[in-house]
Amino acid sequence: MADQHELRDKGLRLTPQRELVLAAVRELGHSTPEEVAEKVRLTHPGINLSTVYRNLETLENVGLVQHTHLGHGGATYHAAEELTHLHLVCGKCEAVGDAPLEIAATFVNALSDEYGFKTDVSHFAIYGTCSNCQ
Amino acid sequence: MADQHELRDKGLRLTPQRELVLAAVRELGHSTPEEVAEKVRLTHPGINLSTVYRNLETLENVGLVQHTHLGHGGATYHAAEELTHLHLVCGKCEAVGDAPLEIAATFVNALSDEYGFKTDVSHFAIYGTCSNCQ
DNA sequence: TAGTTGGTGCGAATAATTCGCAACTCGCTT
């Protein structure tokens, strides 16, 4: 019912580290591996960065989290459930805003119809300047 | 007339390295610093990677080239002139396809009207799967 | 409860990018 089943159903072992990484991603929304590690350390100080990286990768493989490249170099992770919006990335303040998927529907359809390109909404990041930074 | 004026008009010195870096970006289209360096080395074998990085940054500052994060970690650079299309990045084969800006016009307008978010088309990268990889 | 197998911690290895600094050269000034 809890995370237990969720992870074990995917064929993964249930370790405190893994649970915490998943929980952190869910709570933080968009976050870098570093931020996830920081969050996890609040309750499990000894966790190793490598473990965070490995768990993020593992969790991504089983489809519980996903990552996107929202700018700079670093990847940011978010829970798979949270795919109901687009990411609006501000190039100035680096804030990540959200917008409903529907707003892009016709655009996505056009790309599909005219170019055979299937847009991956989970990786859909849009760069620009947010209203606060203009 | 040639690159000479173009660079000097921007207040930059005209060095062979700089000219070559700019020429390489223009010829290569989307390319990583590493690829630019490789290209430049064809005619100027001794060029240092640092110099390529610095020139890309310099050229970007004066608006002659721009960069985008099209996936993974690395940034890719392209000439500023070449901003007349969107980048369709295939997550599988990593190919970068193009589509005209107009296809996103209504979408961009909607983001502006409803969220006050000004989309930067030069950084507009769309993730998905291209027609060949489906 | 004991075994096997995946998972963790840790430190080293890579990769990508940036920096510091001394030598060089571009372009302006005599």
Place this chain on the structure above:
DNA sequence: AAGCGAGTTGCGAATTATTCGCACCAACTA
């Protein structure tokens, strides 16, 4: 034509981000 000063370059070291190898440990299975 020669000189000077600032912008540039090359090079190696320093960073940052991420991955690996390996020995130890713990989660699930029988």
